[in-house]
Amino acid sequence: MYSVFTFFAVILIVGIVWGIRLMNSPRTAVRGNRIAALCVLAGVVLTLVEKGLLTQGLLWGTMGVGALIGWVIAAKVAMIQMPQLVGTLNGLGGGASALVALLVLGQDTVPDFPSRLACVAALAVGGVTFSGSLVAAGKLARWLPQLPVIMPGHALWSSLVLVGLIGVGALICVPVSALSMLALLATVLALVFGVLLAIRVGGADMPITISLLNSLSGVAGSFAGFAVRDPLLVAAGGIVGAAGLILTVIMCRASNRSLVAIISGRSLLAAQRSAGQGVPVPSMPVTGSSVRRQGGVEVPPLAAGNDSSVGGVAAPVGSKEAAAAQPSASPVERAADLLRDAGQVVVVPGYGMALAEAQRDVRNLYDRLEEMGKQVRFAIHPVAGRMPGHMHVLLSEVEIPYERLCELDDINDEFAAVDVVVVVGANDVVNPAANTAVNTPIYGMPVLKVEEAKRVVVCNQDTRPGYCGVPNPLYELPDVVLCLGDASETMRELLSELDH
Amino acid sequence: MGLVGLLIVFVLSVAVGYKLLSEVPVLLHTPLMSGMNALSGITLLSALVATAAATALGLRWLGVVAVLFATVNVVGGFLVTDRMLRMFRSDRAGRPGKTASMSTTEAEKRP
Incomplete structure (x- = not known):
């Protein structure tokens, strides 16, 4: 029997579908979400009317309590706790x-x-x-x-x-x-x-x-x-x-x-x-030089590609020379030198950034680099973080414009043109071993090819293998500067170094 | 609504949902997930109906728990999605003329 109820239900379904349709762009998504929410609310009222339950105080009371709890949770939760809240x-x-x-x-x-x-x-x-x-x-x-x-x-x-x-x-x-x-x-x-x-x-x-x-x-x-x-x-x-x-x-x-x-x-x-077992996985290249020689990863010779820059904008050369000239310089000082000389910078955030709650510091670094005239983008791996799109939310919370957040497929072929990649708390998603280390959990996973960039600064806690358990040969490459320790502190040190 | 009608509704909604949702960019996947999660709390409708129909006291209390769970899910889910979505900011809105300023500083930097 197709009643008035069915008619209204169909209208609400269309409303929900329309709301979801608006969720495919950040400009209209807020409205889309609200439309869907209104449709659910209308559905509740419709159901109560249709079943003649409008006078059931118990239902209203329970919904009131539930709505209050939901409202408090939604208002109080920190973005960092979003994955467990959704769960x-x-x-x-x-x-x-x-x-x-x-x-x-x-x-x-x-x-x-x-x-x-x-x-x-x-x-x-x-x-x-x-x-x-x-x-x-x-x-x-x-x-x-x-x-x-x-x-x-x-x-x-x-x-x-x-x-x-x-x-x-x-x-x-x-x-x-x-x-x-x-x-x-x-x-x-x-x-x-x-x-x-x-x-x-x-x-x-x-x-x-x-x-x-x-x-x-x-x-x-x-x-x-x-x-x-x-x-x-x-x-x-x-x-x-x-x-x-x-x-x-x-x-x-x-x-x-x-x-x-x-x-x-x-x-x-x-x-x-x-x-x-504590041994490298068979056929796993551990040192940088062996990575170069082994088939699979095509790492361009970093030293040669240093001064040939993109789009005619010749990034000031000499980053490598500067770093080589003062071997006693601390990793953070070297990293700051690299960033000063860079034109194009790509930041690769990972779950480590979320753990160290370093997104605010990353934002400050972004601001500083933008002030210095660098082009800064973020390369985000689809499985970085603990839920789909986790990094996007954390970076949006610190007001980094979403145009700067690039997907793996969009940016992966452009790394050769990037002067400095700053890895913040990401490991497996930038592990070149994914291309070579057969029989490991990481093998075959598409990764961000940061090793193709001219220089890489890694701001990770340590050099231990990531969640996948495969050692990261990236750390051994000569063009990689390791700034180990808490990502938040490293970011702050890097900032103060840049201000010098 | 009859069983066959419901089955048609189900198949159609999965198909339409699949089509629509595969168009959502990765950028919005977390809010999408939390929004969809909120939408799944629409089971509140069935909780209301079933609770009202329950006669035994024990079942009625189970129903109250169901209504409570579902309401928290719907309200919390939609509100937190709203909060998240409002954070997304565009380059163009926030920083006008940025690309221009960038190229000038780029030029200045060159010795």
């Missing part, structure tokens, strides 16, 4: 869908087969989303260990729980007694499976896991929509499911890893093994 909120959404399924199953009148099927699906997916997201948020907030936690027989237990969940779900679908007991059992199994799923994913694989869980929360909502026969909910859930799926696929491609390898923690096992 937590995502878990709440999934949890709500699972609870709805429990409610429908627990009704006095046993629902028909399609509804029971939808409930089971919503319960299972929602439960997994709830516990999985909370574990992921815990890892992102560093309350839980960053490394994958793998229990003895982890894969076996996961499979058993999953099979059990499917079995109990099937039992709920066929008409049997003890429906509520089975539903509770399914809930427990789903929650356990979510924990088993998320706990063995490592910290740096979180962007992918969060995307996946985001997709699942949408799917759970959609199933809940089937359970209560609400087209608006089905459509919105479907859109969210697609969104999460897209982000998951993009991230997997950008890190050259399969989803299965990530959620089974396998992508990290090889890394831990090689790191544990």
Whole structure:
């Protein structure tokens, strides 16, 4: 039966789609988000009117409390905590869908087969989303260990729980007694499976896991929509499911890893093994010179390309000479000299910048360099940080114009023309070993070719291998200046050095 | 709405969503994710309906929890997305005539 309700629901779906359409440009995205939010609000009112629930004080009161909590959280959270906030909120959404399924199953009148099927699906997916997201948020907030936690027989237990969940779900679908007991059992199994799923994913694989869980929360909502026969909910859930799926696929491609390898923690096992043995991975070039000679990476001779600059703007030569002339100079002094002589500078931020909360200092450095007449851009790897687009948000927070933020594909062929690359807390995403080190987790991952730039300044905490466990031959290259230590402090030292 | 109608709605929305969302630039992926996350809290609608229909006291309380979770998800999600999106700033708006000034300083620098 197509009622007035259905008509309005379709209008709201169109509104949501329109809002999302506006989200594809930073100029219109604020409006798009608000339109989508208004449509959800209208959906709530519409549902309350249609079901005759306008007088239910309990519902209004609960929503009031929830809105207050949501408002306080949104106002208080620091941008740096965004990944764990998204994870937590995502878990709440999934949890709500699972609870709805429990409610429908627990009704006095046993629902028909399609509804029971939808409930089971919503319960299972929602439960997994709830516990999985909370574990992921815990890892992102560093309350839980960053490394994958793998229990003895982890894969076996996961499979058993999953099979059990499917079995109990099937039992709920066929008409049997003890429906509520089975539903509770399914809930427990789903929650356990979510924990088993998320706990063995490592910290740096979180962007992918969060995307996946985001997709699942949408799917759970959609199933809940089937359970209560609400087209608006089905459509919105479907859109969210697609969104999460897209982000998951993009991230997997950008890190050259399969989803299965990530959620089974396998992508990290090889890394831990090689790191544990303390030997370089076979066929891994460790020194700079060997990198040059080995096939795969085509590193142009840096010394020769020094004075041939881009676009006719001859950058003042002599950076290398200056550095060579005073071998006693500290790395920061040398880095400052390089920056003074540079025309084009590219900053490569990584999760280390977020950890050191160095984005404000990076912004100051950006301002200083711009004042000095340098062209400064930022090269951002798709999987830098702990969620898709994490670096963009942190840099936007410190008011760096988004035109300066460049994607991997757009900037990767231009590094040869760059005078100085400043790496701030990034390691794996600039590791040239990704092109050569076969059989390592990093092999084949597209990386930023910073080694092609004339000079590289690395402001990382240390030279230890990154999350992927593969040593970074970049550190050994002769044209690389290492300014080790806390990124925030290094930035400040670099700034004061530039002011001299 | 009938089951078949709902299935059609589902398939259509996934297709339209996939098309629309693949056009969003990486720049906006975090706000996109948090916005979509907020949208998934629309399960609030089902929570409202199911809670109102629940008769047993225990189930009613479960429903209240569901409504609470979903509302926090929707309100928190949309507000934080709004906050994030308002941070994105354009070069052109903030710093007029920048490219021009850059080329002059570039020229000055040359000895």
